[in-house]
Amino acid sequence: MTKPGRPGARRAGSKKGATKGTGGLGRKALEGRGPTPKAEDRAWHPAGKRKAAAERYAAAGGKGKPGQKPQSNINRGSRAKSTDDTETVTGRNSVLEAMRTKIPATAFYIAQRVEMDDRVKEMLAIARHRDIPVMEVTRQELDRMAGFDGVHQGVALKVPPYEYQHPQDVLEDVLNRNETPLFVALDGITDPRNLGAIIRSTAAFGGQGVILPQRRSASVNSAAWKTSAGAAARIPVAIAPNLTNTLKEFKKQGVFILGLDGGGDVELPQLELADRPVVIVVGSEGKGLSRLVTEHCDQIVSIPISAATESLNAGIATSVALYQVATMRQAAQ
CATH class of the missing domain: 3.40.1280.10 (SPOUT methyltransferase, trefoil knot domain)
Known part of the structure; x- marks a missing residue:
């Protein structure tokens, strides 16, 4: 006759599966998913969106390599933000004037389905002529770049820190x-x-x-x-x-x-x-x-x-x- 044990107790040797110290060798091996794709190869990632925009720009006759990221070799100024070495110029008049004066811009951002007027057309022409990377982004992204009180009018320009004179x-x-x-x-x-x-x-x-x-x-x-x-x-x-x-x-x-x-x-x-x-x-x-x-x-x-x-x-x-x-x-x- 079997003696009643403690509630929930189990007889010795009745444990199934891997035993202590086996390291789980009895488990079925997990199948790997392969290496993680690069950020620019993920369509939902910001880097992927930049790559797609650059490819569309190049296909339209623009210069520059698909997926090219804006680079800046400008030294950070004493008044530049500690987290970024560029400033964002927004608004069609401000951006166009900055581009006309040949400020060494690092990227030109344009909203998707932006209303094209003569100023925007001139900005795109200058960007192509000066090899400034053109990034097509959402209006929400431009809102973030412009700040809570900024008015971007569908365009923004990344420029190096202002060079003060003596x-x-x-x-x-x-x-x-x-x-x-x-x-x-x-x-x-x-x-x-x-x-x-x-x-x-x-x-x-x-x-x-x-x-x-x-x-x-x-x-x-x-x-x-x-x-x-x-x-x-x-x-x-x-x-x-x-x-x-x-x-x-x-x-x-x-x-x-x-x-x-x-x-x-x-x-x-x-x-x-x-x-x-x-x-x-x-x-x-x-x-x-x-x-x-x-x-x-x-x-x-x-x-x-x-x-x-x-x-x-x-x-x-x-x-x-x-x-x-x-x-x-x-x-x-």
Whole structure:
């Protein structure tokens, strides 16, 4: 008679399958699936999508190898993002202007089923002529590249980090061309969209450069590129290790320093230095010009506005000042 055992107990030797220590040699061997395909050979992978787009581009008569990835041998700048050594220019006007000025772009992105106008056709022609890889992507991908507040209009361009110049080099270039210097220096402007607007206004009214302090300043990033509408490709932007010292050096070379401030000692329409070499210094909306910069200004200039308006945006104030200076210079000729 069999003795009852513990519930769930099993007699010795009744265990089936591989025993302890066999390493599972009794199991049926698994069949392998072969080596993992390369990323570019997987249709759903971003690399596969790039390869397919490049093949379509090459089949349409474009140059470049199918599956070619954009490469960049540009050294990372001091203000470049730590995770990427490129900036993304978005918007049809900005992208076209950057391509026209032959910035060494690394890739041109175009949305699937994009509306073709003359600007897009010119972009594609320039890309083919300069061997810039063309990537066809979804609008969702362009949305991600442009950022939450970016407007890409179906196109984007990857460009290397902006190459800043030295203020003294920019000044010497202007003097060598026998032009009257007109620069804008920013003192505490941290919004890149303000910077882009100021670069655009500088280009529109005959300015030859924008000077940024090395610290506590906006940089020429994708937002500044977008707002400048491509003017960042034409107007040099210089980095001053010390803005105060740079202004002092400019003064030694006959350049007058004009600070914009609501409490200025002269109103803009009465400015008498417009036809001289000048640097217009613009401070932040909140703090205005710093004390050290104010001490080195030859004049503090105010823009007359209605009492109902407390102040002007830094970009707008710069545009008004540049327009007034340009108008006075034309009248003096």
